[in-house]
Amino acid sequence: MPRNAKEWAGVPDLPADHFISSEVYRDEGIFRDEQRLLLEKTWKFACHESEVEQVGDYRTLSFCGLPLVVIRGEDNRIRTFVNVCSHRSAELVRAPRGNARRMVCFFHLWAYDTYGNCVNQTRDIGYEEAGPKKEACGLRSIRTEVNCGLVFITLDDDAETLESFLADSLDTLREALTAEPLELFHYHSFKVRANWKQWHETNMELYHEWGHVVNRQQGLNSPGYHDRRISIGKNGHLSLPPYRVSYSNIPGWEDRDSNNFPGLAPGEIRAVDLFPNTSIIIRGTAMRIDTSTPISPSLTLMEFRGLGLKSDTPEVRAERIRNHNQYWGPFGRTQPEDGFFIESVEQGNRHAAQYSIISRRENLGAHDDAALRGYYAEWSRHMGRPAGDPKGNVSAEGPGK
Amino acid sequence: MKAEQIRTLVAKSCLSMDDEKFADYLALCADGFQYRIRSFSPEIGKEMTWLDLGLDELKGLLEAVPKHVRMQGQMRRHATLYTLDEDADGRFSAVSSLIVSHTALNGETHLFATGQFHDRVTFVEGEPRLLARDVMLDTRVLGPGSHMPI
Ligand code: FES
Ligand SMILES: [Fe+2]
Numbered sequence: 001m002p003r004n005a006k007e008w009a010g011v012p013d014l015p016a017d018h019f020i021s022s023e024v025y026r027d028e029g030i031f032r033d034e035q036r037l038l039l040e041k042t043w044k045f046a047c048h049e050s051e052v053e054q055v056g057d058y059r060t061l062s063f064c065g066l067p068l069v070v071i072r073g074e075d076n077r078i079r080t081f082v083n084v085c086s087h088r089s090a091e092l093v094r095a096p097r098g099n100a101r102r103m104v105c106f107f108h109l110w111a112y113d114t115y116g117n118c119v120n121q122t123r124d125i126g127y128e129e130a131g132p133k134k135e136a137c138g139l140r141s142i143r144t145e146v147n148c149g150l151v152f153i154t155l156d157d158d159a160e161t162l163e164s165f166l167a168d169s170l171d172t173l174r175e176a177l178t179a180e181p182l183e184l185f186h187y188h189s190f191k192v193r194a195n196w197k198q199w200h201e202t203n204m205e206l207y208h209e210w211g212h213v214v215n216r217q218q219g220l221n222s223p224g225y226h227d228r229r230i231s232i233g234k235n236g237h238l239s240l241p242p243y244r245v246s247y248s249n250i251p252g253w254e255d256r257d258s259n260n261f262p263g264l265a266p267g268e269i270r271a272v273d274l275f276p277n278t279s280i281i282i283r284g285t286a287m288r289i290d291t292s293t294p295i296s297p298s299l300t301l302m303e304f305r306g307l308g309l310k311s312d313t314p315e316v317r318a319e320r321i322r323n324h325n326q327y328w329g330p331f332g333r334t335q336p337e338d339g340f341f342i343e344s345v346e347q348g349n350r351h352a353a354q355y356s357i358i359s360r361r362e363n364l365g366a367h368d369d370a371a372l373r374g375y376y377a378e379w380s381r382h383m384g385r386p387a388g389d390p391k392g393n394v395s396a397e398g399p400g401k
Numbered sequence: 402m403k404a405e406q407i408r409t410l411v412a413k414s415c416l417s418m419d420d421e422k423f424a425d426y427l428a429l430c431a432d433g434f435q436y437r438i439r440s441f442s443p444e445i446g447k448e449m450t451w452l453d454l455g456l457d458e459l460k461g462l463l464e465a466v467p468k469h470v471r472m473q474g475q476m477r478r479h480a481t482l483y484t485l486d487e488d489a490d491g492r493f494s495a496v497s498s499l500i501v502s503h504t505a506l507n508g509e510t511h512l513f514a515t516g517q518f519h520d521r522v523t524f525v526e527g528e529p530r531l532l533a534r535d536v537m538l539d540t541r542v543l544g545p546g547s548h549m550p551i
Contacts, residue, residue, distance in 0.1 A: 051445065059444075095443065096443050096444040097443065097444060097445070097446055184445045184447075185445075185447065185449065186442075186445075186449055186451075187442050187444045187445045187449070188442075188449075188451075188541055188542070188543075189541075189542060190542050190543065190544055190545065190546075191542075192545065211470065212470075213465060213468040213469055213470075214465075250461070251457075251458075251460075251461030251464070251465075252454075252455075252457050252458030252459075252460070252461035252462070253458075253461075318450075318453070321449075321450050321453070322453055325450070325451055325452055325453065329451050329452075329546070330451060330541075330543040330546035330547065331438055331451050331452045331546060331547060331548070331550075332546065333462075333465075333469070333548065335545075335546060336470075336471065336472075336545045336546030336547060336548060337469065337470040337471075337545075338545070339544065339545020339546060340470050340471065340472070340545050341470070343545065
């Protein structure tokens with residue numbers, strides 16, 4: 001039965017954590033609070049350690065509006081600094097990647113070493129009278145830790161350790177991530193016109209596989225698909241138990257019998273969604289890491305990496321890349337579709353919708369919305385408000401009003 | 402004469418993809434045709450391959466395209482043949498400059514991508530056929546992406 005305006009706006013007749021208010025995606029104040037209470041307080045995936053393999057290798061990125069540079073120091077430790085010169089705030093390192101034992105600012109040529117110390121003030125005689133001294137001009141350092149080759153940063157100097165934050169979330173991927181050195185073969189980004197949580201939700205919410213023609217062709221009712229049990233761990237991280245996928249039922253594709261990642265059975269898919277916005281997915285032979293950078297409530301920078309093993313022969317690497325691209329990358333069969341899904345959802349949330357329903361229960365099977373409920377329980381813990389009623393409207397007016 | 406035929410081949414390859422007449426496109430391909438989309442990433446300092454399809458897989462993909470969720474509207478591939486060289490094996494290497502525009506259902510047009518076609522062309526019974534096409538993309542930010550080869 002169609003609903004009138006009052007019914008449409010009414011609170012769903014569901015348990016309080018089984019729906020999400022659209023305000024969570026569109027409200028400017030909630031977005032600002034998310035930056036302050038959640039994104040600046042948790043650990044954020046920055047890059048893979050192989051991207052800064054040698055001493056002096058750096059990689060730039062931006063997070064929560066801060067321009068950052070990740071660099072491997074002379075002591076082999078990976079550090080992160082705000083990528084802004086201490087003198088008059090010019091951008092310090094100006095390429096997405098490179099190598100520098102000294103980072104020299106292009107404006108007045110002040111220089112910094114890989115530890116973030118200021119090591120040169122051009123014509124320093126000019127600072128003798130009034131200062132400042134070099135020692136007071138170091139770069140702003142950002143806490144950086146590495147786990148299983150994944151480089152994470154946090155803007156919170158008092159945050160728990162990365163190990164404690166991740167808890168056991170990477171256990172199903174540990175062997176794949178660490179048994180052998182990895183290398184990137186793919187990177188691309190785009191600004192998705194959607195709230196930053198949407199992509200992560202879509203990664204967690206396998207029910208949407210009905211929307212992908214490739215997933216439908218592979219059989220969403222095939223034996224075992226619904227038998228695996230998702231597990232929601234500490235701190236809102238989600239782990240998807242291993243599941244073997246057949247690939248040869250797609251015309252032109254072959255099963256992934258060889259060159260699977262260490263620890264994986266042939267063609268096995270494993271996935272971990274790290275709170276709040278990073279996913280690691282392995283489809284047998286190819287690994288993908290997604291992460292996002294929120295720009296505004298309705299705009300998000302998405303970054304996608306594809307990884308293989310450093311020891312791969314050119315033939316094996318080419319096979320991994322082909323396998324990666326069958327689903328993923330800008331010309332993949334499923335990844336573009338996820339972009340269209342969430343940009344469409346954004347329009348609905350922004351202009352029309354009041355609530356999004358996450359009430360599926362399938363005994364923690366693949367299509368159970370417990371994944372999303374677990375995510376929003378953690379979101380609520382950080383934000384100090386429920387996702388179903390983030391502005392206190394319902395509690396003020398009473399349900400259904 | 403051959404140059405003119407190759408120019409027409411490049412133009413037909415664009416028109417047939419624009420109009421999604423996939424059989425017409427496939428008819429322009431020689432046996433063993435290889436289609437690739439490549440691009441250089443300054444972020445990882447490597448050339449990337451984003452699509453690498455033999456003829457069979459390309460056919461499978463094109464058949465599935467209409468079933469996919471995708472960007473609605475009209476793509477236009479604008480390719481201009483810039484250089485043509487006859488190789489030692491009697492085949493030709495053709496480089497075309499490429500821009501691809503997209504017009505949405507509401508009539509709004511934006512530039513989707515720029516790059517080049519690096520084609521290898523052979524003649525079969527007097528007709529030019531594509532042996533290989535490498536789409537060398539400058540554009541790496543493509544919105545959600547596309548299921549359609551360029
Ligand atoms: S702003 Fe960097 S040296 Fe002046
Ligand atoms: Fe998806």
